[in-house]
Amino acid sequence: MASMTTLNGSRLDRSLLEAVLKPRLFFSEVFEIYRLSPNFKGDNRGLYDYGLLGTALQTNIVDAWRKHFVLEENFLELDCSVLTPEFVLKTSGHVDKFADLMCKGPAKGEYLRADHLVENVLESRLSWGLNGPSKDSPKLGDAAISEYNDILAKIGNYDGPQLGELITRLDIRNPDGNGEANPPIPFNLMFKSTIGPSSATPICLRPETAQSHVGKAYKNEISPRSGLLQVREFLVAEIEHFVEPENKQHARFSEVCNVKLPLLDKEKQLAGNTTPQTLTVGEVVKSKVVDNETLGYFLGRVMLFLLKIGIDPLKVRFRQHMDNEMAHYACDCWDAELLTSYGWIECVGCADRSAYDLAVHSKYTGTPLVVEQALSEPVKKLVDPRFKRDAKAMQTSLATQLRETGAVTINTPVLSDGSTSVELSSNLLAISKVTRTSNTRKYTPNVIEPSFGIGRILYSLLEQVYWHRPHDAARAVRYVGLLNLDSSSASIGKRYARNDELGTPLGITIDFDTLADGSITLKERDSMTSFENLADSIESWEEISQRLQPFLGQGQED
């Protein structure tokens, strides 16, 4: 597993980070007092509440997303229902295919996600260098090490029978108790309910937001682990960008052409390679590693978004889905993965869903879901200029008469300029039979869908921006971009430490002295120095700090 370091280079100790996040209520498990209660038989795993700071950070990320995509790309935002009739999800393929493979452990009756089981056991064997945890177990041979690494590099590409074969051949057992695991079976991951008083009409919680842009989606994970990174209810931001199937160029492609992407394509993964290669968007579209301009455009835009909110460019990679791993609706898919202490985590998926969804829903409902494109200007109707505003009404009247009776009766029209007679020129009354030529082309548009897991991005960002002051691991610093008004009664030293934890980059202290002489105190996070009486300035902090004397008096005790 890739190792994770903090912003100032030391190894990330997740327990230290959690010790900062938990008491500040960034997020917490739901209904914890119930889970701790001896009578509780429910399951609260994979469900989290966001506290004040978590909510504020989540709001900031969603705001940044709206500015970067909805506003800058001029998208139209919709807000759609979570409850979805099962019929719709049968058509979309989710009833049959939105499933993970699980193995029952017959000894204890629990269920294990099959790919995670194989992954965990092989990673343990590799980390021990042994076949088992005991010192007497034989060493792993070079062939086994090579095979295990190869399996792990393409773990997402195995189907049920293949995972079953690995479990039997490599004698993979439940790490909790060493019991055998049954062969993998699919488990549908949608939450199901019924709607209406008859309790006979099935409805599901949507497994993705799709046409809605920011909202909750649901996945009944078999066995959630990894905190915010694998949850059963999550906030998603999704884009549906429709394109012509035969023309997937993008008008703004040149804007992202030079954005650098660290890429891991499917051929590399199948060859057991896990080192990404950095190429520009222009290069990967030209070489067809990424299929088309629009998909490439969005990979570039996703990269720019991640950098904008503070993701470390060295801790992001774009990994292409392997063929068996791809969702049933996708024809190409790239995940933006972020490095965390849990390894590389899929945070944004960019799928080319082709015309899959529109085609299946159109077929089931009998409703055309197509674009009609005018190929050329329709032939202009020849009208007498003297009719002016009456031309259309006259023409309609003549055409209707002709269609309905096969003849035209010319009454004296009352025209809008008051005149009651008009001389009809011969071109108005020329009647001929013509073959109509359709000047439109109909097609089902394809859709490129970038989909953002907000909670995963949020947690990865917290890990990536966390650092602590050298020699004082308890004094954590992050940057979350909050306006934080701390009017508590704690000592000023405690309040400075707390604002370090919140990531406040610049503290403005207003106290009794402000009332007396109008002075304020500024404290800059990274240098830990304070200054008094600093007005608005365009100087940098370095320039300012050279000009001013640090304030070392009252209120600096810890």
Next chain:
Amino acid sequence: MASMTTLNGSRLDRSLLEAVLKPRLFFSEVFEIYRLSPNFKGDNRGLYDYGLLGTALQTNIVDAWRKHFVLEENFLELDCSVLTPEFVLKTSGHVDKFADLMCKGPAKGEYLRADHLVENVLESRLSWGLNGPSKDSPKLGDAAISEYNDILAKIGNYDGPQLGELITRLDIRNPDGNGEANPPIPFNLMFKSTIGPSSATPICLRPETAQSHVGKAYKNEISPRSGLLQVREFLVAEIEHFVEPENKQHARFSEVCNVKLPLLDKEKQLAGNTTPQTLTVGEVVKSKVVDNETLGYFLGRVMLFLLKIGIDPLKVRFRQHMDNEMAHYACDCWDAELLTSYGWIECVGCADRSAYDLAVHSKYTGTPLVVEQALSEPVKKLVDPRFKRDAKAMQTSLATQLRETGAVTINTPVLSDGSTSVELSSNLLAISKVTRTSNTRKYTPNVIEPSFGIGRILYSLLEQVYWHRPHDAARAVRYVGLLNLDSSSASIGKRYARNDELGTPLGITIDFDTLADGSITLKERDSMTSFENLADSIESWEEISQRLQPFLGQGQED
């Protein structure tokens, strides 16, 4: 039913309003192409998608809510899970009591909400003035008219057996087919599912957001009607304001003391009265019609919020819940109701939930959920000033020794200033047995909960601000406060009409002339006049329009 007029006084024709809202996709029924499909057996009633304009308006209302409450009241915002273990909702009372009464119609097997059935039939009889729709039916007598009105005024206050008695005695039948209705039975309104792979662990969709502040909640309505006003999935904004049970005063009460509230208390309703009385917040709290200052404060703040977003003060009233109508957790509750073409609709509920929730969850889990209030400063510990930073460690060490061994051994301490010896004064070592007095008071706080149905507010607002130009009902105008960038290729006349529909109060036209000579054209919605070359100005539109000449040239055609 109260009649509904538009802003310029004409009767509101809902079909005209809908003809504006539907093509603009303010909102639409979900999966409409499925509902229209002959094969579809699902149920999409009570579920709506918001389109571009609906989403924008909803976002604006939620933003206004956050500014008015979260920011101005300095609230802490949380974002919590929708999925809730059934165990928790058993404790909260929702499994047993969150139910509506329904009657099965045995003829067709359908389910009818019992109070709506009685309400619909009695309203029909009153509107006909007859016992039935036929002209030969006997006229309603004065006694029946009086009784029906009395029943309708307190329809929310009947329990199951009472509604059953009314249905039998007044021979109330299913309006669809005139079949009999069975006696009312309760139907629980929560959507239920299971969590995890065993499919044996029950979980529900939350029926209210409670501790979360803005989010979706769910209610499996028996038979949704009235569009956005009765839905199964809805956006809610909720506040939990905790107060001392014996002191429900509010520090900012004076700020809302003079806000006028149109009130309909429970005594009036039980007496069959439906005319509200307008009193100030100060008056109703003083006279105890509203129980306490904090509840009164929030009624005032709710009124100010509704006025701020554009609700007509003549189309809002505050109705107190009758005793049988009140939710199981509430001890007093007032609804802000808005007038719509469907009648008066509950849009904001303000409940005093007392200590109900904290008490039941604390009891079930064995977790104290109390406030500990310091009644006086604890006695300061007497320490030797020479110990400085070591005082606390010394004191802890001495106290621990004394507790664990009953004796104190004095070792030579190494103090932080480097000295290794210290003379202990007698007051440090004075050992005595004392009775400890607790200086704290513990109590379970009460909670006042204003709860806002965003979709209902949004729809009521659309009805209340809708009007159309005299003599041109097709040209609708609303105000939704949007920044609307219309860069389409439609003619300028069409674009002006479209922006009327969107409610754009002031149009700024940038066209080829702008490129040529820098001029822009302004168009003001309500006067329908255009002006060119208007710079930023603090003059009113009336002043400006006197100074400038209307632009009547190019592009004014419809």
